[in-house]
Amino acid sequence: xxxxxxxxxxxxxxxxxCEVACKQWNELPADGFAFSGASYDNTLALSGxxxxxxxxxxxxxxxxxxxxxxxxxxxxxxxxxxxEACPTGAIIRNEFGNVFVQPDVCNGCGYCVVSCxxxxxxxxxxxxxxxxxxxxxxxxxxxxxxxxxLQGRGGxxxxxxxxxxxxxxxxxxxxxKACPTESIRFGDLDELRAQARRRVDALRERGIxxxxxxxxxxxxxxxxxxxxxxxxxxxxxxxxxxxPVLPSRRQRExxxxxxxxAAAIAATGWLLFRGRxxxxxxx
Amino acid sequence: xxxxxKPKGLLKAPHWGANVAAYLFLGGMMGGLGLLAALARPDVxxxxxxxxxxxxxxxALAVVNxxxxxxxxxxxxxxxxxxxxxxxxxxxxxxxxxxxxxGNLAALSVLSEAAGDALAPAQGALGxxxxxxxxxxxxxTAVPVWGAGKRHLPALFVCSGITTACALALxxxxxxxxxxxxxxxxxxxxxxxxELALLHDYRRSAGRYGDPLFTGRCGRLLxxxxxxxxxxxxxxxxxxxxVTPRRLRRPLRTLSSLLTLAGGATLRALVIxxxxxxVEDASAGMVQPT
Numbered sequence: 229x230x231x232x233x234x235x236x237x238x239x240x241x242x243x244x245x246c247e248v249a250c251k252q253w254n255e256l257p258a259d260g261f262a263f264s265g266a267s268y269d270n271t272l273a274l275s276g277x278x279x280x281x282x283x284x285x286x287x288x289x290x291x292x293x294x295x296x297x298x299x300x301x302x303x304x305x306x307x308x309x310x311x312e313a314c315p316t317g318a319i320i321r322n323e324f325g326n327v328f329v330q331p332d333v334c335n336g337c338g339y340c341v342v343s344c345x346x347x348x349x350x351x352x353x354x355x356x357x358x359x360x361x362x363x364x365x366x367x368x369x370x371x372x373x374x375x376x377x378l379q380g381r382g383g384x385x386x387x388x389x390x391x392x393x394x395x396x397x398x399x400x401x402x403x404x405k406a407c408p409t410e411s412i413r414f415g416d417l418d419e420l421r422a423q424a425r426r427r428v429d430a431l432r433e434r435g436i437x438x439x440x441x442x443x444x445x446x447x448x449x450x451x452x453x454x455x456x457x458x459x460x461x462x463x464x465x466x467x468x469x470x471x472p473v474l475p476s477r478r479q480r481e482x483x484x485x486x487x488x489x490a491a492a493i494a495a496t497g498w499l500l501f502r503g504r505x506x507x508x509x510x511x
Numbered sequence: 512x513x514x515x516x517k518p519k520g521l522l523k524a525p526h527w528g529a530n531v532a533a534y535l536f537l538g539g540m541m542g543g544l545g546l547l548a549a550l551a552r553p554d555v556x557x558x559x560x561x562x563x564x565x566x567x568x569x570x571a572l573a574v575v576n577x578x579x580x581x582x583x584x585x586x587x588x589x590x591x592x593x594x595x596x597x598x599x600x601x602x603x604x605x606x607x608x609x610x611x612x613x614g615n616l617a618a619l620s621v622l623s624e625a626a627g628d629a630l631a632p633a634q635g636a637l638g639x640x641x642x643x644x645x646x647x648x649x650x651x652t653a654v655p656v657w658g659a660g661k662r663h664l665p666a667l668f669v670c671s672g673i674t675t676a677c678a679l680a681l682x683x684x685x686x687x688x689x690x691x692x693x694x695x696x697x698x699x700x701x702x703x704x705x706e707l708a709l710l711h712d713y714r715r716s717a718g719r720y721g722d723p724l725f726t727g728r729c730g731r732l733l734x735x736x737x738x739x740x741x742x743x744x745x746x747x748x749x750x751x752x753x754v755t756p757r758r759l760r761r762p763l764r765t766l767s768s769l770l771t772l773a774g775g776a777t778l779r780a781l782v783i784x785x786x787x788x789x790v791e792d793a794s795a796g797m798v799q800p801t
Contacts, residue, residue: 312600315598315601316593316596335589335590335592337593338583339601339652341525342652342653343651343652343653344523345799347520347522347790347796348523350523464797469521471798473801475652478650479602479651482651483644485646486642486646486668488666489643490546490639490642492705493639493673493698496701496702497698498550500550501552501694502552
């Protein structure tokens with residue numbers, strides 16, 4: 229019974245309480261006080277130390293503007309690109325069915341960063357120089373071992389843990405807890421999906437064009453999403469790819485191409501070095 | 512955290528720089544040298560010299576390459592985390608274990624010629640794999656320009672591994688024998704033609720995904736340094752060498768080999784650079800190559 233998030237964007241009011249709650253609970257450094265000029269969005273993207281991001285997408289309609297607001301997060305994919313790419317086994321699927329980076333195992337190679345089709349996970353570069361950065365992301369681990377979970381030196385992959393530590397203590401993730409409109413819901417994924425489908429039906433009855441993103445297979449190998457969304461416009465408007473691709477799928481063809489090239493070269497070389505020319509081996 | 516690192520588009524940029532590009536080049540050449548060592552026959556004295564020379568060069572590169580890879584990890588001792596598991600689904604994990612095996616084979620083949628001869632087929636096969644897996648590793652990512660090259664990058668890197676290995680061998684005394692030099696030059700020529708065909712087809716089939724590599728600054732550098740100086744110029748020089756006086760052939764060969772090596776290095780550097788450019792566009796990743 230995997231757990232996950234259902235984010236109902238029709239209920240999001242863009243308050244960013246989820247962003248703040250996430251930063252506070254996980255003791256992540258602030259993003260600075262820059263003004264982006266991009267609507268109300270100064271966060272701009274998920275990053276190694278920003279695990280919730282409220283998207284503000286402006287849409288001009290009949291002389292007025294409507295905002296599409298949505299709290300973006302790691303999708304905790306059923307078949308996750310980051311998890312498949314990770315060479316150390318640092319990225320695992322935990323007992324709650326969530327995709328989790330074990331910070332003490334990660335060696336900062338950066339392969340997960342380019343393997344996420346949603347651009348979620350990133351390397352947290354050296355945190356030692358960031359004074360406001362705490363040395364811990366996992367409270368349980370910190371208590372158990374008396375050491376930091378985030379490595380202070382050398383960089384480590386960072387993304388939403390789905391509040392693994394809170395789940396282990398029977399609590400719901402900080403963002404879902406803080407959301408004042410229940411736009412972010414946490415729970416058993418099967419129950420959330422059923423809930424989401426009822427919500428879509430109810431919205432459609434009221435003439436609102438509602439659709440789910442990631443409740444069913446999103447296609448091209450990724451499967452269903454452990455954090456899925458209810459949208460009222462095309463996924464692109466929310467910064468979500470219409471049809472994300474699991475990158476590790478390309479390996480089969482890649483290895484076949486390499487094998488073909490190697491075989492052609494080996495055969496050519498064999499003819500050149502071992503062939504007829506000195507009259508001994510070969511034809 | 513500084514705001515300059517904020518991405519504009521959906522996807523995150525690769526954190527890989529010059530040390531990884533250098534590994535892609537030297538590792539590819541190292542793989543090609545292992546394949547050459549396996550192809551050279553032990554019962555012909557001139558080819559046996561080639562066999563020894565390529566094995567020694569393989570070993571030297573097997574010493575140089577791991578530090579290049581380890582240097583981008585921030586804390587070098589964390590390389591050992593790679594050796595916790597073997598994960599067939601991850602090209603990086605498979606690659607690391609191949610490098611470990613290949614390095615040991617290379618050392619063994621330098622220490623004992625008999626052991627090296629017995630293990631030559633393994634060294635050749637593993638060498639070809641090491642040349643090509645980096646292409647698989649790059650194309651199995653969400654970076655659009657790499658993903659669109661899933662059938663081209665692996666084959667391209669295998670071919671480039673062998674052209675650069677031939678070029679290096681042609682610079683050594685193993686190429687003093689005319690027949691060995693002739694075989695190496697022909698192998699390099701055929702692999703270089705393969706590279707040209709692959710680059711052409713990559714550009715054609717990648718469409719807009721290929722723009723970061725084939726247009727703009729990267730495209731100009733690819734056309735001039737990799738294709739022009741690194742592939743076409745050596746081909747032309749080898750053709751020229753057949754009609755020039757004998758005393759000019761050696762310097763011509765040296766020059767063409769150096770150009771081939773430089774071309775192989777720029778190919779890897781440009782592919783990495785194009786990967787970074789590929790995610791810069793705000794719309795990058797919204798539609799992804801399959």
